[in-house]
Amino acid sequence: MNKINWLTYGFDVYAPNTKWNDVPGIYIFAGPNASGRWRAYYIGQAASFKDRLADHENWNEAVRLGATHIHARVVQQQASRDTIEAELIEAYQPALNVQLK
Numbered sequence: 001m002n003k004i005n006w007l008t009y010g011f012d013v014y015a016p017n018t019k020w021n022d023v024p025g026i027y028i029f030a031g032p033n034a035s036g037r038w039r040a041y042y043i044g045q046a047a048s049f050k051d052r053l054a055d056h057e058n059w060n061e062a063v064r065l066g067a068t069h070i071h072a073r074v075v076q077q078q079a080s081r082d083t084i085e086a087e088l089i090e091a092y093q094p095a096l097n098v099q100l101k
Helices: 049-053 059-065 078-092
Strands: 003-006 009-014 025-032 038-046 069-074
Touching: 003 078, 009 025, 025 049, 025 059, 025 078, 038 049, 038 059, 038 078
Parallel strands: none
Antiparallel strands: 003 009, 009 069, 025 038, 025 069
């Protein structure tokens, strides 16, 4: 499995058709830009990847913009998820995170 860092946080890289586990964490809908670097199109958090990512309302739009993979990091504590999500959205300004800009 590939790993990628967003800020100082390590994420695993998954294909969109992954069978997700029932664990909490942060996820990023991402795809490579013209220079081959990852670009974030949507950043979110989930109490359960299994419940949240199976049919996410922003996935099709993220794919239209260029997303090809989902980067995920297990984060157990809600307060930590809130902090990490906010830091990543502020740093990367994903196009589909309009509610938090």
